[in-house]
Amino acid sequence: MTTRPDLTDTEVDAICDGLTQNAAKARYLVQLGMHVMRRPNGRPLVMRAHAEQVLFGDEPTEPPAAPAVAPIPFEETGLGKAQARWRANRQAIEAERQELYGSSPALTKKELRDQQKERDQLVKQARAALVRFHAARRRTLKLQRTPPWADQALILAVYREAKAISEATGVQHHVDHVYPLQGELVSGLHVHNNLQVLPWRENLVKRNRFEIEE
Secondary structure, X not given: OOOOOEOOHHHHHHHOOOOOOHHHHHHHHHHOOOOOEEOXXXXXXXXXXXXXXXXXXXXXXXXXXXXXXXXXXXXXXXXXXXXXXXXXXXXXXXXXXXXXXXXXXXXXXXXXXXXXXXXXXXXXXXXXXXXXXXXXXXXXXXXXXXXXXXXXXXXXXXXXXXXXXXXXXXXXXXXXXXXXXXXXXXXXXXXXXXXXXXXXXXXHHHOOOOOOOO
């Protein structure tokens, strides 16, 4: 039967007679001059030859040296590989830029920000112009579809009702035409009895449609 290279837990407990905590046992063994390591379960681990030399030898010996481990080259580490991929991607992007734009110098961050601001401003102006166009078109359409006998006071009352409901409920309400002013199958007039108050979402879903019951 071969002897284990390390002391068993029973042998460690015999040396640390009276101690129950693993940390206390480790401190006691260190005080005796032993080199103490830890097992996966937290119990002290002491090599047998080293313990026998400390306990029965003339003087304690140095703890066994750890085996030498060859250093891993930086290029083979995770960080080294990531840097290599980044350099390769950067070179590919630069080659593509050279192919598209030739040897023209790259724009600075400030120049790129200025270009983006200019594009955003153009988009904003185009969107504002489109909104004004649709608003003007709708105003013209209302005028064309408003008969001379329309009661403007009753029409205004419907718009005030929509505003009051919006303030009371916290949900935006719109004034909608029951019969669209410019429907595909049927068209209505801009008069008070053709107006209804709808929540904004329901009005947007309805759009310019009128359901005809069959």
